[in-house]
Amino acid sequence: xxxxxxxxxxxxxxxxxxxxxxxxxxxxxxxxxxxxxxxxxxxxxxxxxxxxxxxxxxxxxxxxxxxxxxxxxxxxxxxxxxxxxxxxxxxxxxxxxxxxxxxxxxxxxxxxxxxxxxxxxxxxxxxxxxxxxxxxxxxxxxxxxxxxxxxxxxxxxxxxxxxxxxxxxxxxxxxxxxxxxxxxxxxxxxxxxxxxxxxxxxxxxxxxxxxxxxxxxxxxxxxxxxxxxxxxxxxxxxxxxxxxxxxxxxxxxxxxxxxxxxxxxxxxxxxxxxxxxxxxxxxxxxxxxxxxxxxxxxxxxxxxxxxxxxxxxxxxxxxxxxxxxxxxxxxxxxxxxxxxxxxxxxxxxxxxxxxxxxxxxxxxxxxxxxxxxxxxxx
Amino acid sequence: xxxxxxxxxxxxxxxxxxxxxxxxxxxxxxxxxxxxxxxxxxxxxxxxxxxxxxxxxxxxxxxxxxxxxxxxxxxxxxxxxxxxxxxxxxxxxxxxxxxxxxxxxxxxxxxxxxxxxxxxxxxxxxxxxxxxxxxxxxxxxxxxxxxxxxxxxxxxxxxxxxxxxxxxxxxxxxxxxxxxxxxxxxxxxxxxxxxxxxxxxxxxxxxxxxxxxxxxxxxxxxxxxxxxxxxxxxxxxxxxxxxxxxxxxxxxxxxxxxxxxxxxxxxxxxxxxxxxxxxxxxxxxxxxxxxxxxxxxxxxxxxxxxxxxxxxxxxxxxxxxxxxxxxxxxxxxxxxxxxxxxxxxxxxxxxxxxxxxxxxxxxxxxxxxxxxxxxxxxxxxxxxxxxxxxxxxxxxxxxxxxxxxxxxxxxxxxxxxx
Numbered sequence: 001x002x003x004x005x006x007x008x009x010x011x012x013x014x015x016x017x018x019x020x021x022x023x024x025x026x027x028x029x030x031x032x033x034x035x036x037x038x039x040x041x042x043x044x045x046x047x048x049x050x051x052x053x054x055x056x057x058x059x060x061x062x063x064x065x066x067x068x069x070x071x072x073x074x075x076x077x078x079x080x081x082x083x084x085x086x087x088x089x090x091x092x093x094x095x096x097x098x099x100x101x102x103x104x105x106x107x108x109x110x111x112x113x114x115x116x117x118x119x120x121x122x123x124x125x126x127x128x129x130x131x132x133x134x135x136x137x138x139x140x141x142x143x144x145x146x147x148x149x150x151x152x153x154x155x156x157x158x159x160x161x162x163x164x165x166x167x168x169x170x171x172x173x174x175x176x177x178x179x180x181x182x183x184x185x186x187x188x189x190x191x192x193x194x195x196x197x198x199x200x201x202x203x204x205x206x207x208x209x210x211x212x213x214x215x216x217x218x219x220x221x222x223x224x225x226x227x228x229x230x231x232x233x234x235x236x237x238x239x240x241x242x243x244x245x246x247x248x249x250x251x252x253x254x255x256x257x258x259x260x261x262x263x264x265x266x267x268x269x270x271x272x273x274x275x276x277x278x279x280x281x282x283x284x285x286x287x288x289x290x291x292x293x294x295x296x297x298x299x300x301x302x303x304x305x306x307x308x309x310x311x312x313x314x315x316x317x318x319x320x321x322x323x324x325x326x327x328x329x330x331x332x333x334x335x336x337x338x339x340x341x342x343x344x345x346x347x348x349x350x351x352x353x354x355x356x357x358x359x360x361x362x363x364x365x366x367x368x369x370x371x372x373x374x375x376x377x378x
Numbered sequence: 379x380x381x382x383x384x385x386x387x388x389x390x391x392x393x394x395x396x397x398x399x400x401x402x403x404x405x406x407x408x409x410x411x412x413x414x415x416x417x418x419x420x421x422x423x424x425x426x427x428x429x430x431x432x433x434x435x436x437x438x439x440x441x442x443x444x445x446x447x448x449x450x451x452x453x454x455x456x457x458x459x460x461x462x463x464x465x466x467x468x469x470x471x472x473x474x475x476x477x478x479x480x481x482x483x484x485x486x487x488x489x490x491x492x493x494x495x496x497x498x499x500x501x502x503x504x505x506x507x508x509x510x511x512x513x514x515x516x517x518x519x520x521x522x523x524x525x526x527x528x529x530x531x532x533x534x535x536x537x538x539x540x541x542x543x544x545x546x547x548x549x550x551x552x553x554x555x556x557x558x559x560x561x562x563x564x565x566x567x568x569x570x571x572x573x574x575x576x577x578x579x580x581x582x583x584x585x586x587x588x589x590x591x592x593x594x595x596x597x598x599x600x601x602x603x604x605x606x607x608x609x610x611x612x613x614x615x616x617x618x619x620x621x622x623x624x625x626x627x628x629x630x631x632x633x634x635x636x637x638x639x640x641x642x643x644x645x646x647x648x649x650x651x652x653x654x655x656x657x658x659x660x661x662x663x664x665x666x667x668x669x670x671x672x673x674x675x676x677x678x679x680x681x682x683x684x685x686x687x688x689x690x691x692x693x694x695x696x697x698x699x700x701x702x703x704x705x706x707x708x709x710x711x712x713x714x715x716x717x718x719x720x721x722x723x724x725x726x727x728x729x730x731x732x733x734x735x736x737x738x739x740x741x742x743x744x745x746x747x748x749x750x751x752x753x754x755x756x757x758x759x760x761x762x763x764x765x766x767x768x769x770x771x772x773x774x775x776x777x778x779x780x781x782x783x784x785x786x787x788x789x790x791x792x793x794x795x796x
Contacts, residue, residue, distance in 0.1 A: 259497055263497075320585070324585060359588075360460050360584075363585070363588065364585030364586075367584040367585060368585070370498075370499045371499070373497040373498065374495045374498030376497075377495070377497045378495065
């Protein structure tokens with residue numbers, strides 16, 4: 001290594017020498033630490049180890065190629081954890097980041113173009129490293145649930161989209177809320193595929209510049225506000241079905257951990273608190289209470305699966321969660337004819353004082369629910 | 379989780395630096411429990427301008443935030459108790475007490491705002507990190523509805539002095555800004571410290587108590603510090619000059635603190651609070667001629683002197699004022715000696731949608747007996763006050779404010795629930 005650096009200094013002009021001197025200082029810092037050595041060449045990206053302890057991770061990069069290169073640490077979905085650009089031939093660079101346990105890729109991009117030459121690395125340790133058999137059981141149970149929700153939802157979606165495509169306003173209105181239940185129950189998982197949610201569940205005020213409005217709420221507006229289905233709406237129906245079929249296919253492969261289940265449960269209550277209690281989610285159909293119930297059911301499913309673990313660590317918390325789930329469900333039951341029906345009171349008929357009671361019950365549950373992840377992981 | 383001690387985990391350097399302060403204050407409060415009560419309390423409440431960052435002792439025979447020198451800012455919240463379980467209500471009051479002990483001393487609640495488990499939300503919401511205690515006081519009260527039959531078994535314990543206020547002429551009360559089972563008055567010299575306190579208590583209360591209404595006050599309108607200037611209200615006048623001084627032990631004993639021989643024993647050392655949201659029609663007021671403004675109050679606008687006198691604190695000559703003058707009607711001599719301790723704050727809550735500011739006075743008054751305090755004074759004002767053309771009472775609440783928390787084992791309302 002020393003020989004290489006010296007050869008650079010010898011061969012190059014002053015500017016290169018400066019770079020090399022920097023490299024020298026960095027090199028001496030690296031001695032004795034656990035830096036991962038990355039040797040980037042024009043056709044390879046060699047990593048000294050593929051299993052790295054979680055926490056403060058340091059990469060010592062050396063560009064042995066002839067092209068300027070870049071080195072990235074990437075999440076599996078290509079989001080960037082950290083990067084360093086403009087690493088010249090024969091020079092070194094150090095990259096540091098706080099990295100949590102998980103699977104990542106290190107990519108070298110000779111010529112600073114393309115997807116790069118990639119190496120998979122496992123970052124291990126931290127709390128997620130050791131997963132007990134009961135945690136595996138909980139995760140497996142939730143994975144089954146999530147897939148079942150998607151499988152059961154698709155026929156209901158098809159009934160809805162068929163009615164829209166046929167221009168049958170009344171049939172479409174009837175099928176609308178029911179077609180959303182499975183999605184609402186598992187929304188945090190669905191949202192983890194960043195590309196599906198904006199196509200199927202975006203509200204008009206959530207559109208980004210240039211984004212075309214598609215999905216359930218676009219059709220909701222047509223059905224309840226405009227009360228007619230034109231050619232444009234009819235064309236959106238098969239699109240919604242296709243996007244949700246995509247969801248059904250992919251949802252089983254979502255990354256699920258006990259922590260993400262617990263946080264997902266909390267997020268479902270957040271959805272209720274910010275979207276449903278206010279009546280914003282279903283502003284035309286006023287079927288907010290159907291979504292509300294589905295969100296609570298999804299949160300409760302996660303909780304029930306995690307409860308054996310959480311009870312061992314924090315029995316007071318699970319006692320409080322049992323109580324608050326029960327009281328919220330009892331309150332919700334007053335808005336439907338019987339406990340199996342998803343025919344809930346239209347939310348525009350729910351007065352301000354009653355909305356506050358619903359909101360209080362959501363807060364009462366969500367506050368202890370926010371402590372579930374800690375009770376599961378500690 | 380097993381913290382060595384809560385103090386050890388204090389994450390905020392500048393708040394932590396004040397630990398010594400809090401400790402000293404607590405010791406003072408404990409000493410006060412022994413005797414020479416009012417004097418020690420008063421001694422613990424320094425001149426506001428001189429020490430606006432300090433901690434006010436939390437423990438003592440009376441709750442802080444009444445005789446305490448009035449702080450600059452207010453956040454007041456009224457709560458509905460949502461649990462039906464008496465034990466849960468008691469647990470809430472105990473948890474609130476412990477959190478209040480910490481916050482008034484400048485600490486975070488629970489295990490702090492950061493540094494805990496990464497998977498868990500922090501106990502403290504964090505916005506007061508780096509801020510001094512700012513003379514934060516937290517004062518709790520119990521509304522009449524808490525004593526209702528069939529709720530918490532308190533129907534035999536409602537003090538007679540905690541009356542439902544009669545309807546006064548001109549009242550236009552909004553039910554959603556009135557009443558409440560519990561209240562917390564947070565006063566501090568830094569508004570963020572006051573808001574942080576209410577927010578964290580509301581969070582602790584979730585599932586047991588829910589915020590019914592709340593009110594921010596941006597500027598004090600009263601002084602309980604003798605010789606200090608009375609702050610001006612939104613009408614530009616000094617009002618309430620003849621307030622009870624926080625150092626006047628005799629007046630406090632006579633007019634503010636509930637005595638041992640009064641009707642409810644558990645209230646001994648406590649007080650009764652009347653809160654009124656008084657909207658001021660400041661736009662029409664601003665168009666009133668100076669003479670009319672001064673006649674209405676019975677004071678001159680510049681100095682605040684009563685009619686015919688030269689200084690604010692000169693004894694008013696009531697007969698020199700119009701019979702409808704505010705000072706004349708509110709004066710104890712007009713109301714059989716009724717005297718209340720005022721602690722109100724000015725507010726502006728945005729606009730009323732008609733191009734006017736929603737501004738006014740959030741009136742807070744403490745007294746030994748509402749029937750001999752606010753009620754006679756307000757009867758007199760509501761019937762005759764010339765100011766009524768420019769104001770409207772739009773929110774109202776009354777609370778029994780229990781005695782102070784004596785030490786680390788005591789809690790708000792212990793005497794009521796024991």
